[in-house]
Amino acid sequence: MKTYHLPPLIVFIFIFLLFPKGSFGNILNDKINVADSLLFLYQDAESDREKLNFLSELVKVIHYSDSAQKYYPEAIRLAHKIKDHDLEAQNLNRLGVYYRNMNLQEEALKLYEEALEISKKNNNPVQIGHSLNNIGQIYFYRDLFEESLEYYKAAESQFLKVGNKEGLAYNYTGMSPVLGALGKNKEALDIINKAIEIRQEQGNERQLLVSKFNRSVLLMSMGEFNSVEDDIKNLYQYGLTYDIIRAIHALEKLVELNIATRNVNQAIKYAEEAKILHQQRPNSESMIEIYEMMYQLYFDRGNTTESKKYLALLDQEKEILSAERIKNYLAGLTIKKQKDEIAALSRENELMQANQKFKMYITFALMLLAFSLFIAFSIYYRSYKKEIHNIRVLKEKQNQIECQAAELNRLNIEKDKIFSILAHDLKAPLDSLWGMVKLMNEENLSQEEFESYLPILSQNLGNNSMLLENLLIWSRSQMRGMNTEFSKFNLFKVVEQSLSFLSGSGYYKGQVLENYIPKSIEIEAEKTMLEIVIRNLLTNALKFTNENDKITVTLEEEENFYTISISDQGIGMTEAGLSKLFGNDFYSTSGTHKEKGTGLGLLISKELVKKNKGEIWAKSQIGSGSTFCFTLPKS
Template identity: 30%
Template sequence: MLPANPLKKCLLIPLYMLLLSPVSKAQPAPQDSFEIELFHHTAKDSERVDILNKASRAYFTKDAQVAEKYANEALGLSSQLHYMNGRIWAQRNLALVENTRGHLDKQMQLTLSSLKLAESINDQHTLSILYNDMGNIFTEQNSPRDALPYLLKSLQIKKNLHELSEISKTLNNIGSAYLALHVLDSSLLYLHEAEALKLSQNDRRGLAYTYENLGLVAMLQYRLEDALHYHQLSAECYREADNQLGMVKSSLNLAEVQTFMGDLANAEKNLQHAHAINGVLKNVKNEMIYYKIRYELDSARNDYRAALNNYKAYTERNLEFFNLEKSRLISRSQEKYEAEKKQKENILLKKEQQIHLATIQQQRILVISATILFIALLAITFMLYRMFKKQKQLTRELNSKNQEVSLQNHIILEQNTTLESLNQVKDKIFSVISHDLRSPLAILEGLLFLLRDERITQEQFKFYADELWRDVKNTSYMMDNMLQWASNQMKGIGVKADDFDILLLLNQEFELLQTLAKQKEVSLQHELSGSLTVYADPEMIRMVLRNLISNAIKFTQGGGKINVSARIDRTFAEIIVRDNGTGIPLENQHRIFSNIYYSTTGTRNEKGCGLGLHLSKDFVERNRGRIWFHSTPGSGSSFSFTVPLSDEADTNPRGYTVIIQDQGSNGMTVVK
């Protein structure tokens, strides 16, 4: 049996949050009888809609595709018949189908649509169930505080209606919400109350969810024997109801508990069983949980290589799930913006149409009046004159309104441009964090966990140390670039120019980069004949030098050379960073220094965020310089930039050259 320690209890917390799911999904399931009823009842009426909805409800835990087919047919027929109740339940069944697939955003949209219809007809029974569904969705989205108001509202309505079966489901769901909040005493209070009601009604399908939640509470309290007992009861109830999704969850729960109890053989069997069923259901969240438990099981077997691979698979799916949720959020925001924009355009068009209709009506009145009062020419002339003045005034007012609308449109366009720029900054930051920064941190977390738990030796850890150090160093440089770029994009960076010796600044950066160069066995040197005083922002020039030199190291193979030199051209100093690395492909050279954020992996798969050269160009130009490059694929690259010389430049040469390269244990040679 594995030793008990607080770290394992901490590992249970994110897992039970992923395993929480709606518990009001138990239903009677006489599918064959529904199929017979549909076969005999062919009339396209509300009775057939009710049969279709019941059949969909019966199938959704066993065959989601069949349930979706019946729900879609019920929805279409309800729309034709204008049968409100049938439409509500059809949309609710489609929402439950999306839940089995892990599509919580689609489930939320369908449930909200049903809830609005139910509120319009004030159907209390339906409202209680839909409020219960809303609470379940928020619990699954790790927002239990948002779930509790809906669940408590649902419970109050069900108690008013004296619906004991429905009351037990909502009690169970409130227990799930408190479980997600980690308020275990309150969770147990509601779960035991739900258990008593379901036992009194012999509701085996409902007991499956309650036992599952009681098992999760026991796992958090590290009562492993109780957790195993409750999960076994839950698995038995799910099998009796032929609930495929429930069987996947119960198998994962059993595997988790058995892993911590040291029963690794049965844990393996339950994991394989869950993986086989989920292969048909294709629930992305359960697949993520599978790799999480597989990683824990391999760690318990001391198979650390397999554990690391499974942990990587878990983090990859976690990142995919995060990026998918982020894309859906952005898509919904864009759709909302477009809808509001169209609504404003429709309001403007409606106002213009009303103005045109008013003008036409006035013209008709004018024609009728002219016909009736033809004999009274003077009166007609006077009336025409009055109407002409009024129409002219309306025209002026209309022109004034058009100018106001034009000004508002101009303001809206400027705001849209600003929002698009901010969205680009946000998307770039999310992209770097979710892909380039989280991956090395996740790998570091996994290795440190194995080392801390004494499941990997110091020698095994040192095997990965060099590659891990390089990844962390590159990540640090990427973070510097990203923060500088984001600050520059969102509020701008002021230039703080001053006189400084660029040689001293270059030596400081060499001290930081020599370890990185030594690790790749790359010779790193600079040749400056003496003090070189320039007038610029030293921190900006430091960032330019760091980006150019680190890029050269990134794309230079072992044994290669990197040389930094300088020359003076009247009022400017030109700094050249030259390497004999891989060079830049001709088809990609046009992307350098452009607004297209371009990044490729280095000779040892080093990553970048694509901001370094773009940021360097911006900093050089802000300091009244320019930057350019020459590159030959396969032979290396040369990047040059200019910086203004100081008016008080020191012309006394110091006459020394610093060479930093890999020379055995010494690591650095200084030649003066």
């Protein structure tokens, strides 16, 4: 049975006639049902034009969801294929907005510039204006306000040229905060009022709420708080139904407004509401602002318990935001690499298709010429062999790309670990130092209290020094950038220097440090690497011992190698903990004075001993101390 397909316009007219205006609006609000219907129509469509129209409507409906990203490239490809440059530029701009929302600004900017170039070639003022608007927004995010304003002004002229009010409303809404950032508050207020006027005429409720909210933010920055609360609350109520992230952002401004107007109880209430919504749909940037305001509010009121609670929430949210930005940055690198690889494969596929067509034409022509059958067969056979070769080469390249992708994934995991360590362990001492300076500035810290904090700061900063050194060695090792230069040196002196250095560090707690390496022993190894290994192992011993515990460094000479041992009388380890050492993961426990570690030192020590052609291991029992041993070959 033949299936008949209605053109897209007739389908939408049919839906409009079938449902009354109010009912149809409710259906459109139910985005899941609309998206499912559009997806069905797209999959059932026969022509590229129908597919493009339905797909463009689909991505418009699901624009803010993660699933939209996979449909945009197909919509762009179809638009390019049938030369619908308006939809091609439109979908490029929308895909750019998707990447911008993921904080992949560089990728978004490339798409906006590509859309701008297509629109200029085809003289489409509306899409030119939207592309210029989007580029201006990227420059605004980068704090390049003068450049941003130039793009918004250029976009405004395009929309004015054709009288496109919807474009002007977007343009004025985006231009207003740029003018505000440049200190042109009156002009910014005039511009946002124009946007509000246009959107009131058009009856666009969601965008009208956004424009009024932006005006409220501008007025608050100007110190005018009397007439802004209703517009902020309206966006909050809208967000509760349709967009939780906007609701949290509105609550951020309500907290700020009520603190500014000294309505403290209401500010606290809004902050608690934001915490509840944050559990449904995380929004770290707005929550960071809310937590900072609440921390400062309770701190100023002398409520130490609540201020500490919000400071902890603030630190936690900053870590989440930092990790998310790092993840998005690495995702951007992956997306760029994948796009380059897909483009290369696409070009190669086009060449193969062209070759296939050429082969078909030759074969058809030779079939018409009976006397050339032998020649035709020979050519066909050679072409066939060439195709097999191309397929084999393509398969090899595909395998190579898959291996590269796996390697990239491994490197990304390593980077995630390193950035996580940086975000967490480097921040603590700096926060402590910042807090102490703040207390001193406010004259809340006495001289005795300041001196009591100095050993803690010294230990934390010492930890960071060792952590940074280990991270540098680890990153060079992972990127295969470490060169090994062997030389002869006195082992006793190297150990003695490390003991002297660490006895003045934050790890030293009054332990007894003894060097039993014979003073005459000369070894051949990479000196810098060996110093790092000895320092890491001694630091580890200091970390897990108490005052008066003995830490000894000894050497045993075998026929072909030396065994260096660092023993302590510390707290020791369980069999389970011992089995996790020197693995592929970071493993660490707290020391006797609650010292924190990353587990990176032992992994680096394993790498460096291996580069010096040796082996490393550990022996331990709970309550009986630990011994870390490694070997070095004799020269």
